[in-house]
Amino acid sequence: MRAWTELFRVSALFSVPGDALAGAAAVGRSPGRGTALAIGASLCLYEAGMALNDWADREEDAVDRPHRPIPSGRVSPAAALGAAGLLTAAGLALAARAGRPALAVATGLAATVWAYDLHLKHTKAGPAAMAAARSLDVLLGATASVGAGEGPGTAAAAGTVPGPGRRATPAARTGVAPRTGLDNVARAARPARGLLAAVPAALVLGAHTYGVTAVSRHEAQGGSTAVPLAVLATTTAMGAAVLAADRPARTRSPGPGTGGPGVTVAGPAASGLGAWSPGEHRAIDSHHAPALTSLLLTAVTGAYLRTAGPPLLHAALNPSPPLTQRAVGGGIRAMIPLQAALATRAGAPGSGLAVMALVPLARALARKVSPT
Numbered sequence: 001m002r003a004w005t006e007l008f009r010v011s012a013l014f015s016v017p018g019d020a021l022a023g024a025a026a027v028g029r030s031p032g033r034g035t036a037l038a039i040g041a042s043l044c045l046y047e048a049g050m051a052l053n054d055w056a057d058r059e060e061d062a063v064d065r066p067h068r069p070i071p072s073g074r075v076s077p078a079a080a081l082g083a084a085g086l087l088t089a090a091g092l093a094l095a096a097r098a099g100r101p102a103l104a105v106a107t108g109l110a111a112t113v114w115a116y117d118l119h120l121k122h123t124k125a126g127p128a129a130m131a132a133a134r135s136l137d138v139l140l141g142a143t144a145s146v147g148a149g150e151g152p153g154t155a156a157a158a159g160t161v162p163g164p165g166r167r168a169t170p171a172a173r174t175g176v177a178p179r180t181g182l183d184n185v186a187r188a189a190r191p192a193r194g195l196l197a198a199v200p201a202a203l204v205l206g207a208h209t210y211g212v213t214a215v216s217r218h219e220a221q222g223g224s225t226a227v228p229l230a231v232l233a234t235t236t237a238m239g240a241a242v243l244a245a246d247r248p249a250r251t252r253s254p255g256p257g258t259g260g261p262g263v264t265v266a267g268p269a270a271s272g273l274g275a276w277s278p279g280e281h282r283a284i285d286s287h288h289a290p291a292l293t294s295l296l297l298t299a300v301t302g303a304y305l306r307t308a309g310p311p312l313l314h315a316a317l318n319p320s321p322p323l324t325q326r327a328v329g330g331g332i333r334a335m336i337p338l339q340a341a342l343a344t345r346a347g348a349p350g351s352g353l354a355v356m357a358l359v360p361l362a363r364a365l366a367r368k369v370s371p372t
Contacts, residue, residue, distance in 0.1 A: 003074035005369050007054055007083075008047045012332050012371035014362035016042050018339025018355040019134065019205065020141025025348035026198035029145040037098040038144035041106050042137050044091030049113040049133075052084035056117045064220045088114070095140065099147030102140060109136040127213040135206035142198035201342045204238055208308075208338055211235065212331035215315065219325045219372060228316040228327055232309060235334075239305045242341050243298065293349045300340040300352055303359070308334035325372050332371045333362055 020038040024031055054061065054070050055077055062071040069075040088110050095106030116129040211231035218224040311330035315323045336359050344352035362371075 003069040003072075007069045007075055007080060008050050009369065009371050011362060011365040011369045012050075013043060013046065014358040014365075015332055015335035015339075015371075016046050016137070017358065018336055018343070019137040020144070021348070021351040021355055022201050022205070022339045022342040022346070023138040023141030023143075023198050024145035025343040025346035025351050026138075026193070026201045027142045027146055027195060028193045028197070028347070029142075030348070031351060032145060034098045034102070034144035034147055035141060037094050038102065038141040041091040041094040041098075041102075041144075042109075042140060044087045044094065045106065045110055045113055045137075048084045048087035048091065048110070049117060051080045051087065052114065052117040053121075055080040055084065056121070095144065098144035102144040102147050105136055105140045105143050109133055109140060112136060126217070127210045130213040131206035131210035134209035135202035138202035138205055139195070139198055142195055142202075146195060201346070204242070204342060205335070205338065207234065207238060208331070208335065212328060215312070215324060215331065216328045216372065218319065219321060219328050222319045222321040222324050224324070225316050225319050228312045228319065228324070231331075232312040232316065235308045235312065236305065238338075239301050242301050242304075242338075242345060245345060293344060293347070296349050296352060297341060297344045300337045300344060300356060303337035303356070304334050304341055307337060325370075328372045329366065329370065333359070333366065336362060 017039045019042055020035050021031060023038070024035045029035070054068060054075075058070045058077055061068045066072060070077055070080055092103065092106055092110060096103040112129055112133045116126065116133065120126050120129040211234050214227050215224075215231055218227065308330050311323070311327040315327035336355055340352040340355040343349075343355060
């Protein structure tokens with residue numbers, strides 16, 4: 001069991017679910033059956049990549065990392081390759097349950113994973129392939145969530161469209177989504193969006209993955225100062241960009257029916273999606289919710305910078321293999337707060353908090369099983 005947990009890098013698994021949640025948030029969907037299927041498919045394909053990676057690197061690891069499961073003889077090469085194949089099939093089967101578009105994205109993701117492990121890893125295209133895989137994972141979550149059409153983030157579930165044989169709810173008559181959950185409050189003025197809306201989040205996580213992969217190419221021998229410095233600069237820029245992107249939503253100019261001068265409104269009244277029904281307490285939903293969401297966004301973005309930044313700086317100052325490996329581990333763990341920041345920025349603070357709940361679990365397990 002210990003050998004297989006090392007082969008699968010189980011402590012890095014916690015960096016996977018946030019991709020699907022960030023993708024669902026980007027397209028204005030609350031997590032549902034499709035999102036759960038996307039998470040399951042992502043976990044399977046991620047672990048398939050881990051097993052295939054060690055199978056492909058078994059001869060190199062026999063020299064540089066003889067303690068790994070395959071070169072140490074604790075897991076046979078055939079078993080590792082078989083596990084990679086079975087997990088890939090399982091991932092594609094789960095994606096198929098979420099619809100044909102999700103299966104198409106998952107197929108591209110699986111092909112990218114296998115191409116990276118078998119060939120691209122040792123070429124200049126390696127970091128770009130890994131970045132593409134992470135971006136496709138986010139798009140898988142978005143596609144599966146849209147394809148399933150579930151969750152309170154959809155029009156029917158939100159009560160804005162009556163189903164066959166059902167009377168329109170008050171929310172449907174007024175055009176106001178019910179604000180019964182944290183995500184629904186923040187997302188009241190952000191309806192379901194097209195798949196293209198998930199592309200920015202996919203590119204941000206892809207760029208982060210590119211940097212982590214570039215640093216990891218030196219984790220066995222060390223010796224690179226420029227790469228950690230460049231990735232540190234990119235990490236700082238992405239953190240600033242995530243915060244800056246939220247500023248327009250927090251500083252909309254008040255207009256007629258927005259609650260008066262100086263009140264920031266994030267709701268249908270602010271976006272023109274519908275009028276507030278009489279007697280509604282706008283101060284709770286239109287002012288405090290955006291303020292709390294912005295506070296959460298600042299906190300999780302700060303967590304991202306604190307997790308990824310210091311190890312990169314240490315690796316730049318002393319590019320030894322141990323510090324370089326620590327920088328790679330920090331970059332993997334930093335995926336989680338970055339995913340939380342992207343979900344929160346998209347109007348899903350509940351998903352952001354759910355993703356952040358994985359941080360202590362990842363940290364505790366990383367002490368027992370290295371994520372690199």
